[in-house]
Structures are given as structure tokens and as C-alpha cells.
Amino acid sequence: MAxxxxxxxxxxxxxxEAAANLFIQRGYEGTSMHEIAKELGVSRTAxxxxxxxxxxxxxxxxxxxTIVAKQLAAQVVEQEKEPEDALRELVHQHAKLIxxxxxxxxxxxxxxxxxxxxxxxxxxxxxxxxxxxxxEVIQRGVDRGRFRLVDAKVTAFAIIGMxxxxxxxxxxxxxxxxxxxxxxxxxxxxxxxERAEVKKESKLGVDESLRLLEENLSQLKxxxxxxx
Amino acid sequence: MAxxxxxxxxxxxxxxEAAANLFIQRGYEGTSMHEIAKELGVSRTAxxxxxxxxxxxxxxxxxxxTIVAKQLAAQVVEQEKEPEDALRELVHQHAKLIxxxxxxxxxxxxxxxxxxxxxxxxxxxxxxxxxxxxxEVIQRGVDRGRFRLVDAKVTAFAIIGMxxxxxxxxxxxxxxxxxxxxxxxxxxxxxxxERAEVKKESKLGVDESLRLLEENLSQLKxxxxxxx
Numbered sequence: 001m002a003x004x005x006x007x008x009x010x011x012x013x014x015x016x017e018a019a020a021n022l023f024i025q026r027g028y029e030g031t032s033m034h035e036i037a038k039e040l041g042v043s044r045t046a047x048x049x050x051x052x053x054x055x056x057x058x059x060x061x062x063x064x065x066t067i068v069a070k071q072l073a074a075q076v077v078e079q080e081k082e083p084e085d086a087l088r089e090l091v092h093q094h095a096k097l098i099x100x101x102x103x104x105x106x107x108x109x110x111x112x113x114x115x116x117x118x119x120x121x122x123x124x125x126x127x128x129x130x131x132x133x134x135x136e137v138i139q140r141g142v143d144r145g146r147f148r149l150v151d152a153k154v155t156a157f158a159i160i161g162m163x164x165x166x167x168x169x170x171x172x173x174x175x176x177x178x179x180x181x182x183x184x185x186x187x188x189x190x191x192x193x194e195r196a197e198v199k200k201e202s203k204l205g206v207d208e209s210l211r212l213l214e215e216n217l218s219q220l221k222x223x224x225x226x227x228x
Numbered sequence: 229m230a231x232x233x234x235x236x237x238x239x240x241x242x243x244x245e246a247a248a249n250l251f252i253q254r255g256y257e258g259t260s261m262h263e264i265a266k267e268l269g270v271s272r273t274a275x276x277x278x279x280x281x282x283x284x285x286x287x288x289x290x291x292x293x294t295i296v297a298k299q300l301a302a303q304v305v306e307q308e309k310e311p312e313d314a315l316r317e318l319v320h321q322h323a324k325l326i327x328x329x330x331x332x333x334x335x336x337x338x339x340x341x342x343x344x345x346x347x348x349x350x351x352x353x354x355x356x357x358x359x360x361x362x363x364e365v366i367q368r369g370v371d372r373g374r375f376r377l378v379d380a381k382v383t384a385f386a387i388i389g390m391x392x393x394x395x396x397x398x399x400x401x402x403x404x405x406x407x408x409x410x411x412x413x414x415x416x417x418x419x420x421x422e423r424a425e426v427k428k429e430s431k432l433g434v435d436e437s438l439r440l441l442e443e444n445l446s447q448l449k450x451x452x453x454x455x456x
Contacts, residue, residue, distance in 0.1 A: 025341075027255070029255065110338055148419065154409060155416060158416055161393025162389045165385070165388070184382050188420040192416040206451050209447055209451055210448065211373070213441065217441065219437055220438065223437055
């Protein structure tokens with residue numbers, strides 16, 4: 001029994017991946033359970049053991065992204081961190097979720113119209129809550145004088161969009177890892193929001209620190225008059 | 229004749245909008261020329277006067293966004309503006325293009341697989357050039373010491389994604405206009421890239437320059453110290 005339950009955890013992931021790949025190539029409507037089984041190299045009976053039909057696979061794909069995204073975001077906000085830390089974590093983990101499941105994300109986006117109405121509502125509500133959590137953290141930063149005076153909701157949409165769009169371009173075999181991209185997006189979001197006064201206190205890397213030192217040095221020389 | 233040529237300019241826009249709406253609702257494959265004509269309240273003959281088939285409509289939709297986006301971006305970069313001005317303009321106009329054609333953009337995204345191979349290549353090349361133009365401007369800002377030391381390509385993807393994603397959430401009857409949203413996205417991009425030091429660049433005295441040097445030096449020591 002223990003073995004079977006571990007199998008249950010592993011196999012659906014392979015099914016979801018194979019199905020997502022086919023849905024993207026041929027469209028959700030254009031893909032049959034038979035083709036999914038063939039792609040996986042298993043019998044249809046084996047496939048039906050896990051999923052009764054295509055719709056159940058789509059529901060499972062949607063839950064695996066939309067609901068997980070909402071839950072992760074809610075957990076960060078509950079922790080009552082400083083706005084900068086909360087935002088960094090929100091962006092990093094949402095980006096990472098998409099970066100690790102780009103094909104699934106695009107399927108969920110494209111096939112949402114094919115979801116059963118009840119599941120569609122669940123997905124919509126999860127997305128609304130994700131947006132709320134981002135908005136809440138940004139607004140908190142604005143209210144505490146740490147972030148610029150921005151429209152928190154539009155900015156939340158902008159940041160979420162930046163993360164979501166990675167599904168359209170990220171290559172897992174590219175130069176940068178999912179973690180590195182997630183870091184870049186989190187940095188960019190924070191710099192986009194932090195006020196200049198607060199900004200210069202943030203940690204710089206070695207390269208940036210060196211560049212700053214060189215610039216300040218030549219500026220000082222100029223002031224003193226050694227640079228003719 | 230003059231009248232007919234003005235008609236040619238106006239009518240295709242209505243066709244493109246009606247077709248885009250149907251493609252989004254029913255999928256590109258699930259929509260016929262007959263239904264598009266019905267939606268427009270015109271005869272099929274009238275529709276065929278402008279477009280020979282569904283594919284031509286899709287090609288036209290794709291050109292109206294992808295190729296226009298590339299051309300607009302190329303024009304900005306040619307003008308050799310300051311990096312900040314060039315980036316602001318790039319972001320504003322790309323966001324505006326998507327904000328004014330959200331449904332078309334989503335159709336082009338979803339139905340790209342149905343484009344004829346030659347047109348697909350054209351669209352891919354246009355998108356590549358759009359990315360190049362954004363990357364170029366960001367890199368120029370980094371090289372001139374105006375922007376932070378970022379990965380220009382990843383940041384270009386991030387900014388373009390932020391603009392593209394507006395097609396998923398912007399409501400033209402919402403609180404903010406397309407222009408206001410485009411402004412917010414451009415501001416956010418600039419703040420995300422500009423260095424805090426550049427903002428307070430005004431001439432410093434010897435004391436202030438020295439203090440800055442000391443601050444940066446101790447910051448560098450800290451950075452190196454934590455990276456053992």
C-alpha cells in the first residue's frame with residue numbers, strides 16, 4: 001500500500017506534463033485521452049486509473065498552479081514581514097512557480113474556457129486573491145513610506161504579469177537558472193518601488209560597489225581640482 | 229474611388245475586431261468565415277471582398293500587432309535619445325499598443341500555431357527585433373552608468389512581459405485610461421533600472437564626497453566579507 005501511494009504521487013506528475021505538452025501542441029480540444037496514453041507509453045486503462053477524463057487532467061493542472069500560487073502568496077502575507085521582504089518573497093516564489101511549470105501555465109491560460117463552471121470560479125477566485133495579496137503588500141510599503149506613491153493594484157498587476165510572461169520565453173536549459181531569473185525579477189520589482197532615499201541603503205553587489213567607488217573617487221578628484 | 233479607398237481602411241478594422249472576439253470565444257479553429265460575417269451583419273460575399281479566408285484575417289491581426297510593435301521600437305532606438313527617454317518611450321508605446329488591442333493580442337498569441345509557416349517566421353523575427361531594441365536601450369543605459377548593472381536581456385523580457393500581460397487584465401471602461409496605465413508601467417520600469425546615486429547626482433562638496441566614499445568603501449568591505 002505504501003508503495004502504491006508513492007506511485008500515485010509520482011505518476012500524475014508525468015501525466016500532467018505529457019498532457020500539457022500535447023494540449024499546447026494540438027490544443028485542448030484537439031487532444032484525446034488515447035493520445036495522452038500513447039505519449040506516455042501506457043495503456044488507456046492505466047491512464048483512466050488516475051484520471052477519469054481530459055477535464056479532470058485540466059482541473060488538476062489548473063489547481064496545481066492557480067490555487068498553489070494563491071496559497072503561497074497568502075502564507076507570505078500572513079507572516080507580517082517588512083514590506084520589502086514580503087514583496088521580495090512574493091515575487092520570487094510566484095516567478096519560480098511559473099518558471100518551473102511554463103507549459104502547464106500556458107495550457108491553463110489557454111484552456112480555461114474548457115473548465116467546468118465550478119472549477120472556473122475557483123480558479124478566478126484564486127487569481128483574485130493572488131492579486132489582493134500583492135496589492136496588500138505594496139500598499140503596506142506605500143503607507144509606511146518605504147515605497148513610492150504608486151497605484152498598488154496596477155503595480156501588482158504589472159509585477160504578476162512580468163512573472164507570468166516568463167512562461168513565454170524562459171528556457172530551462174538557458175544561461176540563467178529559474179532561481180537566477182526569479183532573483184532578477186524580485187530585484188527589479190523592489191527597485192521599481194523603493195524610494196531613492198531608501199534605495200541607497202539597499203545591499204549592492206561587489207561590481208556595483210566598485211563602480212560606485214570609482215565614480216565617487218573621480219568625482220572627488222574633480223572637486224579637489226586634481227583632474228584637469 | 230476615393231470613397232472606396234477610405235472604406236477599405238475602415239471596414240477591415242471592424243472585421244478584425246469581430247473576428248478577434250469570435251476567435252477568443254470559440255477558438256480560431258472553431259470559428260468560420262460564415263460566423264464572422266454573421267457577427268458583422270454582412271453577407272459572406274462582402275466579407276470575402278476584404279479577406280479571402282480566415283487565415284488572411286489571422287495574418288492581418290498578427291501584422292497589426294507584432295510588426296507594428298517592432299517598427300515602433302526600431303523608430304525610437306534610431307533616434308539616439310538618452311537611455312532614460314528612449315526607455316520611457318519604448319515602454320509607453322508598447323504598453324499602449326497592447327492596451328488598445330488586448331483581444332487581438334491574445335488571439336495572436338493563442339492562434340500563432342495556425343499561421344502559415346512564412347508568416348510565423350515573420351512574426352517570430354519581429355518579436356526578436358522588439359526584444360533586441362529593448363535590450364539595446366537598457367544596455368546603453370548600463371554602459372553609460374545611468375542604469376543599474378542588470379542583465380539587459382532578462383530585464384527587457386521582464387518589461388515587455390509586464391506590458392503584454394495587460395491584455396489579460398486591462399478594462400477599457402476601468403478607473404484608469406490606457407495612457408495612465410502606460411505611464412505607470414514606464415515609471416515603474418525606469419525606477420527599476422535607475423541608480424539611486426544618479427538621482428542625487430548634483431555637485432557634492434569635498435566633505436560630502438569623502439563621506440560617500442567612506443560609506444561605499446565600508447559597504448564594499450561588508451559585501452566582500454559576507455561572500456567568503
